[in-house]
Amino acid sequence: xxxxxxxxxxxxxxxxxxxxxxxxxxxxxxxxxxxxxxxxxxxxxxxxxxxxxxxxxxxxxxxxxxxxxxxxxxxxxxxxxxxxxxxxxxxxxxxxxxxxxxxxxxxxxxxxxxxxxxxxxxxxxxxxxxxxxxxxxxxxxxxxxxxxxxxxxxxxxxxxxxxxxxxxxxxxxxxxxxxxxxxxxxxxxxxxxxxxxxxxxxxxxxxxxxxxxxxxxxxxxxxxxxxxxxxxxxxxxxxxxxxxxxxxxxxxxxxxxxxxxxxxxxxxxxxxxxxxxxxxxxxxxxxxxxxxxxxxxxxxxxxxxxxxxxxxxxxxxxxxxxxxxxxxxxxxxxxxxxxxxxxxxxxxxxxxxxxxxxxxxxxxxxxxxxxxxxxxxxxxxxxxxxxxxxxxxxx
Ligand SMILES: *Cc1c(COP(=O)(O)O)cnc(C)c1O
Numbered sequence: 333x334x335x336x337x338x339x340x341x342x343x344x345x346x347x348x349x350x351x352x353x354x355x356x357x358x359x360x361x362x363x364x365x366x367x368x369x370x371x372x373x374x375x376x377x378x379x380x381x382x383x384x385x386x387x388x389x390x391x392x393x394x395x396x397x398x399x400x401x402x403x404x405x406x407x408x409x410x411x412x413x414x415x416x417x418x419x420x421x422x423x424x425x426x427x428x429x430x431x432x433x434x435x436x437x438x439x440x441x442x443x444x445x446x447x448x449x450x451x452x453x454x455x456x457x458x459x460x461x462x463x464x465x466x467x468x469x470x471x472x473x474x475x476x477x478x479x480x481x482x483x484x485x486x487x488x489x490x491x492x493x494x495x496x497x498x499x500x501x502x503x504x505x506x507x508x509x510x511x512x513x514x515x516x517x518x519x520x521x522x523x524x525x526x527x528x529x530x531x532x533x534x535x536x537x538x539x540x541x542x543x544x545x546x547x548x549x550x551x552x553x554x555x556x557x558x559x560x561x562x563x564x565x566x567x568x569x570x571x572x573x574x575x576x577x578x579x580x581x582x583x584x585x586x587x588x589x590x591x592x593x594x595x596x597x598x599x600x601x602x603x604x605x606x607x608x609x610x611x612x613x614x615x616x617x618x619x620x621x622x623x624x625x626x627x628x629x630x631x632x633x634x635x636x637x638x639x640x641x642x643x644x645x646x647x648x649x650x651x652x653x654x655x656x657x658x659x660x661x662x663x664x665x666x667x668x669x670x671x672x673x674x675x676x677x678x679x680x681x682x683x684x685x686x687x688x689x690x691x692x693x694x695x696x697x698x699x700x701x702x703x704x705x706x707x708x709x710x711x712x713x714x715x716x717x718x719x720x721x722x723x724x725x726x727x
Contacts, residue, residue, distance in 0.1 A: 345694055346666035347478045349528035349535050350682035359593035360586045367583040382595035383539050389515035394541040395571040398584050401505040404524030404538025407562040408501050411550050415439030417469040420461055422453040425477035426669050427503055449671040452634045453484040462496040470499040476507035479669040481630045481641035490518040510610045510638035521546040530638055532683030533594035536587055610637040613686045616721035620695040623717035625709045629676045640679040648707050650674050661697040691718055
């Protein structure tokens with residue numbers, strides 16, 4: 333007979349999911365109620381308000397899509413791209429490639445702006461393309477590229493799109509909660525995010541927001557949105573209908589309890605404080621890694637604090653090291669993806685996984701495991717360097 337499943341105890345410091353706080357897990361164990369129950373509808377309204385807080389927006393169309401970040405991505409593209417539309421898609425890692433797929437599958441033409449993995453989206457290349465074409469409908473880019481650990485200048489890209497009169501579609505799956513993100517101030521038109529990265533809620537939900545300009549584009553469509561489930565005009569009858577909410581699909585009730593609690597915790601901390609916390613622990617981790625003799629793979633000015641790409645030293649067996657971290661320390665870090673496979677580790681400091689405890693455990697575990705493999709690193713320096721970053725937090 334198959335028995336109950338008990339997951340092993342892990343510390344999650346990869347590219348997501350991040351550690352889910354016990355408060356969030358406890359919230360998810362609360363009794364399931366009907367998804368049209370007035371009490372549940374009240375909670376849905378709070379989730380919406382909390383998402384508006386986290387995203388710094390007053391967009392009425394701000395809601396969690398009942399599926400992972402990839403579905404939030406499809407929700408943006410399927411509603412906003414019509415056959416024949418030209419969309420500039422910026423690619424500097426894995427996730428921009430998925431945006432291209434989306435544009436093409438919905439009949440649009442993707443004009444690519446490609447930058448090397450590990451570098452940021454080039455504003456100048458985007459500008460040059462906008463100069464060449466006067467019929468661009470949207471600019472799509474990834475704010476925080478989780479595959480490399482690079483943060484692109486979302487504010488400047490949005491300003492550029494406004495100058496040329498096109499919409500912006502922004503992947504903020506990893507940026508939300510970890511680095512500054514201002515939907516209204518920057519003029520972002522459509523954005524999707526995820527719950528399992530810096531919000532540290534369980535995976536399987538994708539917060540999405542649409543500006544009034546984006547909604548106008550949806551209303552002016554000449555062809556029907558090719559997805560029934562993700563058609564914003566239909567979902568809004570459920571998420572935006574107030575007490576007159578109509579059945580659209582059964583919301584993942586308990587997962588939404590978890591998201592609600594994670595967002596309550598974010599609001600208690602204050603979103604700006606959360607950004608600062610990510611910056612602080614990133615500096616401590618970086619100082620520890622560098623004291624050990626390891627090198628950060630991304631230039632300092634475009635580094636994401638919540639996703640640290642570290643160059644794997646010569647002669648180290650990547651897969652063996654990661655499985656040893658998992659076995660001996662219960663610690664998960666991420667492997668390199670695509671062009672960076674085997675070349676870097678991706679160490680996440682996301683949400684509840686962004687604490688001093690996580691930084692110190694990771695440095696200790698990494699140092700010991702590298703030494704066991706005979707790697708040429710400095711032993712005994714990392715934790716002191718990280719500790720110094722905490723007593724001297726401004727550098
Ligand atoms: C994780 C991630 C996604 C996909 O989210 P899922 O929840 O895994 O579908 C998309 N974009 C970025 C930048 C991500 O980090």
